[in-house]
Amino acid sequence: MRRITLTRFLIEAQRQQGAQNSDLRLLIEVVARACKAISVAIGKGSLGGVLGDAGSDNVQGEAQKKLDVLSNEILLEANEWGGHLAGMASEEMELPHAIPTEYPKGEYLLLFDPLDGSSNIDVNISVGTIFSVLKCANAGCDLHDHDFMQKGTQQVAAGYTVYGPSTLLVLTLGNGVHCFTLDRELGSFVLTKENLSIPEDTREFAINMSNQRFWEKPVQRYVDELLQGKEGPRGKDFNMRWVASMVADVHRILTRGGLFMYPLDSKTVAQGGKLRLMYEANPMAFIVEQAGGAATTGRERILDLQPTGLHQRVPVVLGSKNEVERVTRYHLEGSQG
Numbered sequence: 001m002r003r004i005t006l007t008r009f010l011i012e013a014q015r016q017q018g019a020q021n022s023d024l025r026l027l028i029e030v031v032a033r034a035c036k037a038i039s040v041a042i043g044k045g046s047l048g049g050v051l052g053d054a055g056s057d058n059v060q061g062e063a064q065k066k067l068d069v070l071s072n073e074i075l076l077e078a079n080e081w082g083g084h085l086a087g088m089a090s091e092e093m094e095l096p097h098a099i100p101t102e103y104p105k106g107e108y109l110l111l112f113d114p115l116d117g118s119s120n121i122d123v124n125i126s127v128g129t130i131f132s133v134l135k136c137a138n139a140g141c142d143l144h145d146h147d148f149m150q151k152g153t154q155q156v157a158a159g160y161t162v163y164g165p166s167t168l169l170v171l172t173l174g175n176g177v178h179c180f181t182l183d184r185e186l187g188s189f190v191l192t193k194e195n196l197s198i199p200e201d202t203r204e205f206a207i208n209m210s211n212q213r214f215w216e217k218p219v220q221r222y223v224d225e226l227l228q229g230k231e232g233p234r235g236k237d238f239n240m241r242w243v244a245s246m247v248a249d250v251h252r253i254l255t256r257g258g259l260f261m262y263p264l265d266s267k268t269v270a271q272g273g274k275l276r277l278m279y280e281a282n283p284m285a286f287i288v289e290q291a292g293g294a295a296t297t298g299r300e301r302i303l304d305l306q307p308t309g310l311h312q313r314v315p316v317v318l319g320s321k322n323e324v325e326r327v328t329r330y331h332l333e334g335s336q337g
């Protein structure tokens with residue numbers, strides 16, 4: 001089998017797109033290298049002293065895990081000197097990270113959730129890293145929050161890694177979605193699946209059922225119908241999965257279809273939802289749409305949302321197109337009352 005490494009894949013993609021500037025390729029390679037280092041740290045577990053709490057809170061008011069902090073540092077250090085970035089933003093940092101003056105600046109903005117699925121770290125369940133790439137209109141100028149306030153449709157690349165039994169990198173440059181597996185002997189990511197595609201229909205859904213009593217009516221109705229199975233209006237049985245690591249739940253959907261929901265509920269309504277738009281919902285929505293799926297808030301297409309804050313939260317409904325459309329239709333019907 002021809003083994004295509006990430007580097008070769010990116011060089012060929014750049015050639016096909018006739019892109020002169022190799023900064024985007026360099027950026028993706030540096031992010032991948034940082035994820036390799038994170039994968040090594042996670043693999044050590046308690047032997048590496050990386051499990052447990054860091055003893056600090058992030059801007060979301062959540063207790064940070066040691067691996068949240070370590071992954072954040074690894075991504076910052078790897079990316080700040082390469083000359084391909086105008087700035088970075090992370091779930092674990094309140095403010096954007098400007099490129100230190102001693103380093104050259106580039107034209108891209110990198111946003112990331114350095115460690116996704118933090119509640120699963122100490123119990124050895126798959127976690128991941130999620131990233132999104134934008135172009136900076138004011139490259140070379142002082143960095144501000146508003147430089148990042150671009151709709152998801154403006155993303156030039158997005159990806160996630162899953163640190164599971166094997167370490168996978170899933171990537172889109174706006175021309176399909178491709179999966180790379182980390183070859184630990186070779187030390188590089190190797191292309192193992194091209195053009196991932198999400199089936200339009202599915203019998204599998206993922207939601208945190210323990211929040212059921214807090215959900216809005218449209219979600220109550222949708223999930224009730226799923227649970228009634230073939231005896232109910234859907235006329236078929238549905239199965240449920242919930243890993244509680246968005247990367248793992250979304251990767252399952254990219255592999256065999258499904259629906260992922262973290263809808264608005266009365267617990268999170270004040271903050272607008274649970275998951276973050278800029279470095280969770282937008283990159284995942286870009287990837288899912290590139291694989292033939294759909295992604296909404298239940299009411300609007302996620303990629304069309306105009307961001308207002310670096311850490312703003314939104315409801316998320318994504319995956320197999322026909323189920324996303326049904327959930328969204330129930331919301332719109334519900335609002336017509």
Ligand SMILES: O=P(O)(O)OC[C@H]1O[C@](O)(COP(=O)(O)O)[C@@H](O)[C@@H]1O
Binds near residue numbers: 244
């Ligand atoms: O704990 P819950 O309610 O099941 O929420 C799980 C969700 O929260 C997250 O862990 C939030 O992400 P972080 O771990 O990066 O904060 C998602 O990965 C996951 O989908």
Ligand SMILES: [Mg+2]
Binds near residue numbers: 117
């Ligand atoms: Mg996350």
Ligand SMILES: [Mg+2]
Binds near residue numbers: 091113114116117
């Ligand atoms: Mg996180």
